[in-house]
Amino acid sequence: MAVTTNPASRISNxxxxxxxxxxxxxxSAEREVSLDSGRNVLAALKARGVDAHAIDGxxxxxxxxxxxxxxxxxxxxxxxxxxxxxxxxxxxxESLKVPYTGSGVLGSALSMxxxxxxxxxxxxxxxxxxxxxxxxxxxxxAVHAAAHTIGFPLIVKPACEGSSVGVTRVFxxxxxxxxxxxxxxxxxxxxxxxxxxxxxxxxxxxxxxxLPSIHIVPKGAFYDYNAKYVAEDTQYxxxxxxxxxxxxxxxxALQAFDALGxxxxxxxxxxxxxxxxxxLLEVNTAPGMTSHSLxxxxxxxAGIDYxxxxxxxxxxxxxxxx
Numbered sequence: 437m438a439v440t441t442n443p444a445s446r447i448s449n450x451x452x453x454x455x456x457x458x459x460x461x462x463x464s465a466e467r468e469v470s471l472d473s474g475r476n477v478l479a480a481l482k483a484r485g486v487d488a489h490a491i492d493g494x495x496x497x498x499x500x501x502x503x504x505x506x507x508x509x510x511x512x513x514x515x516x517x518x519x520x521x522x523x524x525x526x527x528x529x530e531s532l533k534v535p536y537t538g539s540g541v542l543g544s545a546l547s548m549x550x551x552x553x554x555x556x557x558x559x560x561x562x563x564x565x566x567x568x569x570x571x572x573x574x575x576x577x578a579v580h581a582a583a584h585t586i587g588f589p590l591i592v593k594p595a596c597e598g599s600s601v602g603v604t605r606v607f608x609x610x611x612x613x614x615x616x617x618x619x620x621x622x623x624x625x626x627x628x629x630x631x632x633x634x635x636x637x638x639x640x641x642x643x644x645x646x647l648p649s650i651h652i653v654p655k656g657a658f659y660d661y662n663a664k665y666v667a668e669d670t671q672y673x674x675x676x677x678x679x680x681x682x683x684x685x686x687x688x689a690l691q692a693f694d695a696l697g698x699x700x701x702x703x704x705x706x707x708x709x710x711x712x713x714x715x716l717l718e719v720n721t722a723p724g725m726t727s728h729s730l731x732x733x734x735x736x737x738a739g740i741d742y743x744x745x746x747x748x749x750x751x752x753x754x755x756x757x758x
Contacts, residue, residue: 446751450485453750454507457500459525461492463518465601465622470514473725477512480746494518494525501534508753509536510746511722515548516596517623521722522548535753539721543698547719550595550627556695557716562688564716565707567629569595572620579616582628583609589631594622605631632707632715637676639689639704640723640731642748646686647734651676672730674737677708685714692716700752703731 447453458481460474461467474490481488488510491497500506509529513520520526523545529536539547546552551569558564568582583590583606592615593603602622604615619626636654640647653671675682689704696719703723707715723731725746735745 446754447747450487453486453753455505456481456486456488456508456510456750457491457497457506458488458510458512459491459494459497459520460512462513462515462520463493464513464515464521466514466519469724469726470512470519472727473514473729474512476727476742477510477725477746480743481510481750484743484747486747486750494520494528497525498528498532501529501532506534508750509534510750510753511537512725514722514724515601519722521720522596535755537749537753538700539698539702543696544721546696547698547702547721548596550593550718551625553696553718554629554716557692560691560695562692562695562716563714565591565630565632567627570616570626570628572625574626576613579612579628580609583612586628586630589633591627591629591631592616592619593627593629594619595625595627596623607631632709634707634709635676637685637706637708637714638730638734639686639706640701640734641690641693641698641704642701642731642735642740642745643752645738646690647731648674648737649676649682649685649689650674650730650734652730670728672733674734681712688714688716693719701731701749 458474458478461471478488478490491500511520511525516522521544523541526541526544530541554564554567566586568585570579570582589605589607591603592606602619604618606612606615616626636652637649639649651673653673655669677685692704693702698719698721703720705717707717723729725732732742732745
């Protein structure tokens with residue numbers, strides 16, 4: 437695959453960004469991760485001379501924007517319902533004509549909704565695990581019938597959350613009810629999908645540049661919240677694959693990203709089964725930027741340090757033709 441690469445920088449003078457709001461925190465289930473990401477991004481932008489300031493959550497941001505305090509927004513909110521990853525914030529910023537980083541309304545909303553993402557991929561013939569979307573509050577009979585449609589082992593998760601929040605691997609029917617109970621603690625519907633046993637990989641996208649893949653090797657059974665943000669023993673192999681396998685994975689990631697109308701930057705999560713087949717899981721449109729996060733690791737492998745990465749992401753607020 438010939439990967440399209442952005443020029444190293446479109447903006448050379450930090451003053452060209454104007455006063456930048458780095459919006460973080462918010463009220464989603466991923467608040468703490470977002471605050472961690474935001475502090476790192478803020479420090480990196482300031483180190484490069486950007487006039488950047490922290491804002492906690494969407495209401496405070498909109499008040500500041502209406503008062504004319506900021507020229508653009510670096511969105512590092514994660515998740516939905518008070519996170520800035522579900523299209524709601526993007527719509528508000530569009531209405532105020534304030535430029536912002538990352539995907540627009542459609543790409544953000546569609547990526548946050550895993551069942552709809554998967555339906556788009558299926559319509560285009562892109563590989564994604566077999567799944568059933570379950571309405572919130574579905575009765576036990578419907579849940580167990582869906583599980584038999586999917587077959588064990590399977591995954592149960594909230595349909596619109598990230599960071600492995602509320603996710604359970606289910607190997608037998610006796611584990612099913614507790615898995616559904618956990619996922620139902622979060623807003624929205626549920627998703628049940630085939631558990632792909634194999635290697636977990638992720639691919640970062642920066643502009644039109646597809647970064648090297650990362651093969652995630654957690655010490656535990658799978659890459660859960662603890663392995664992502666707390667544990668120090670998770671291994672990250674970058675690039676995750678080599679040769680044609682790496683090229684094919686990166687091409688698939690870009691196809692998946694484009695199919696959902698995403699733009700700017702993001703991360704595509706994939707499972708690779710024992711037979712070497714890739715299966716699309718989800719797209720993150722405002723990925724983590726913590727010390728444990730994956731896009732910074734992939735960028736580093738591509739020769740882009742953390743400060744340069746934050747600068748490049750901020751450049752995505754300049755839309756094509758703007």
